[in-house]
Amino acid sequence: MNIKSWHTDKKPWIIAGPCSIETEAQFDDTVGQLVKNGIKTIRGGVWKPRTRPNSFEGVGEVAFPWIKAAKKKYNVDFAIEVASAEHVELALKNEIDILWIGARTTVNPFNVQEIAEALRGVKDVPILVKNPINPDLNLWIGALERLHDVGIEKIGAIHRGFSTYQESLYRNIPLWQIPLDLKSRFPELLLINDPSHIAGKRSLLFEIAQKAMNLQFDGLIIESHRNPDEAWSDAAQQLTPDALDDFIKNLEIRNPGFPNSSFQNQLDQIRDEIDETDKELLEVIARRFDLVKQVGNYKKDKNVAIFQLERWQKILAERPEWGKKLNLSPDFVKSLYQEIHDESIRIQTDIFNKK
Template sequence: MIIIIKAGQEHIIDELQQRFGGTHDVFTHHNRVALEGITEDELNPDERAAAEQIIDNPPKAVQGSRLFHPEDTIVETAHSKIGGDHFTMMAGPCSVESAEHVMKMAAVAKEGGATVLRGGAFKPRTSPYSFQGLGEDGLKYLRAAADAYDLDVLTEVMDQDHVGMIAQYTDIFQIGARNMQNFSLLKAVGKTNIPVMLKRGMSATIDDILNAAEYIAAGGNHNIIITERGIRTFDNKYTRNTLDVGAVPVLQKLTHYPVIVDPSHAAGHTEFVIPEALAGVAVGASGLVVEIHDDPAHAFSDGAQALKPGEYLEMIQKAYAIRDALKTLVQEKSEVEL
């Protein structure tokens, strides 16, 4: 149940916490109180009188719901504001291959307007014989490259045992699609204050990812970014996954967390990355995360979906043109309505 408290009746919030907090989960946000497992019949007359509205059947992922938290969450890092009216570019190699290479890719990412450098130091691969990443050395190289170009670090954490170590190097944890329902890992990052980019699982529904985000929020960490990266459908012959662009506005309606698009993992082939990225921008995503590489044919991982520097810069130019056009249309509509 969510109770929206009338102005001037905020003292009721403390009373609700004291009365139910010992036996039930109680969450508060401004003038809203979410009471897990409590029905309206259990409220006393004063509590009912203080309620402007009572929502009896809120979503299970209540902390992530706009019913509980109507305004957009803005995730702020040293160099980025993610969510709301902000548009955030994240770019970098799939894997950190060497100190020299990630430094070169950081320069390219920065040139294109990125504020976040992505790169994997621990890589979840389909085959156990594929390159698994450079581990902590890779994190050190990634951190150094990001610092050299005033960028934030985004890197994947694969298990709870690595959370503490990776926290020393990253500005944003990435939870990959394969780990979206690794609940022990979600609980572990939920206990930190480091932002988390949660990728939608390959067969996950909208409710699945919202409930996964709730595991992070339940630990106290509300700096969550949701990423649509394509889902597995009947046809993966031509693209690696199917980019569900429709999920972006649906998620934006249901949750206050920023929603960004990863066209690289959705497309799986360079020629489709730019069109899918632009589709994500057009549908209103709060940002993009893409893979770049100067020599994709010899990349240690996922070279087939990496954009060359020139392609990345072309994508950026088109992405901002679409975003600017949408802003102009919205502004013109507002002026007409006035």
């Protein structure tokens, strides 16, 4: 997939607007305030895929005349989510400038292919693809490939976090390595962060957006409403236009490269130390798994079950506390040992399976 760079405006590209277009007055007032604060690309939900039935699912086609009026009045581009070929047809008919495919749609290749076919031959409308709700990089890439294969040239990706059954600080856990892996494979791909859907609450929005800027994301798509507390959907994660303006002004935009050769040389020295430390770290992990193999052989000889709940509970209780004394995040340590435990189970299972 040969993706070309296409968005040349100043970074970060800010796309902002209400989660849902609710009424003509609400939409016009919100857009007017956003434009006054310098926002040039507006987002808004026309159709809202909801997790549970009988909740607000958007006003639908009723919103298109309001969008046309706002586009003409404020001279802005407008972006909406599409989830079917019918949505694509209506969006293009009503001169929508940017389309995005949501996380619940990206997860279904049949739906994405249907949308891709509806877009065949469309050249000037950017198509942005949110990550699937589950952490599957290949599924995300597959959606981008389907659009690329029908001739879409202006393609971008939106990182909105991933659903999890585990308790989390976030509405959707970021799993930053997944979008970074995507960017590594396709360096010219436009990559936008959606702090609203990762955070789920206003108090976390800034730290997520700032981290995206630290990681060289190309832009942010963020929800803003004239009165968030009265919003018909996602009230807790929306900002007023003025709060969003302060939010953006406080973001620190990082340089894409190094300011001088001296800085580069110093950074290279630190990275050399990191490389050596990583070698030592891997050697320690290898030694640990050698011990795991000894345990596996002993359990097999004594006909003892692989999984020992009491031992695993002891590790989960002790290791985060050990990490805390070393200024390591307990959540990180717990996550690390869950990975180590999974690999230990796999190693011991292989030992049991050998005749």
